[in-house]
Amino acid sequence: MKKFYPAALLFASLALSAPAFASVQTDYDHGADYTRYKTYSWGQVKVEDSAMADRIKTAIDQNMQAKGWQLVPNGGKTTIFVIGQVTSEKQLESTYWNIDTHWGNNWNWNAWGWGNTGGFVTTSRALVFDIFDSSSHALLFRGINWDEKANSGKNANQLDKDITKIFSRFPPK
Numbered sequence: 001m002k003k004f005y006p007a008a009l010l011f012a013s014l015a016l017s018a019p020a021f022a023s024v025q026t027d028y029d030h031g032a033d034y035t036r037y038k039t040y041s042w043g044q045v046k047v048e049d050s051a052m053a054d055r056i057k058t059a060i061d062q063n064m065q066a067k068g069w070q071l072v073p074n075g076g077k078t079t080i081f082v083i084g085q086v087t088s089e090k091q092l093e094s095t096y097w098n099i100d101t102h103w104g105n106n107w108n109w110n111a112w113g114w115g116n117t118g119g120f121v122t123t124s125r126a127l128v129f130d131i132f133d134s135s136s137h138a139l140l141f142r143g144i145n146w147d148e149k150a151n152s153g154k155n156a157n158q159l160d161k162d163i164t165k166i167f168s169r170f171p172p173k
Contacts, residue, residue: 024162026169028141032133034171040069041076041134047084047127052159056082059160060129063167079134084127124148125159129166141170 045053060080061071070076129143143166147158 023144023146024165025144026142026166028170028172029139030172032138032140034140037077037133037140037171038069039072039076040064040078040080040131041072041074043079043081043132045082047082052084053082055159056084056127056163059163060167063164063170067167067171075134077134078140079132081130081132082127083130084125127159127162129163131170141172143167143170 042057045057047053047056060082064080065071124147126146127144129141129145130139131141132139143163145159145162145166147162
């Protein structure tokens with residue numbers, strides 16, 4: 001009879017679920033005429049870290065200007081707002097490895113193993129990007145990015161990629 005290897009199953013399930021940790025979603029006003037808009041101004045950017053706010057604004061500016069949109073200090077046809085939250089949560093993980101050796105002659109040493117218990121911190125990031133018509137205040141476009149396994153060291157590079165992915169869907173065609 002073949003042995004069941006829980007570690008192989010755990011590795012396979014983590015490998016298959018990895019893409020689900022980070023997600024980008026967009027929605028837009030299907031009735032809006034996006035050809036009328038070519039300028040934008042900044043509304044409020046509410047994130048906990050001012051350095052992250054600057055990075056977000058720079059990434060959005062680069063994406064918008066690459067599409068031919070122009071940033072104006074005040075009075076743009078559209079206004080961009082960003083709301084973001086980064087949370088850290090301590091979690092406890094216990095692991096037990098069982099080695100089924102069948103040593104000895106009926107000595108019942110066939111179920112020994114070792115384990116490990118430790119704590120780690122999980123960081124999650126959620127950002128919402130909204131683009132409104134400045135005169136009517138109608139929501140034109142929304143981009144949402146959440147990353148359940150945000151790593152502070154890799155967070156900045158991943159954030160830039162996620163913003164680019166959001167704005168690859170803007171303006172809607």
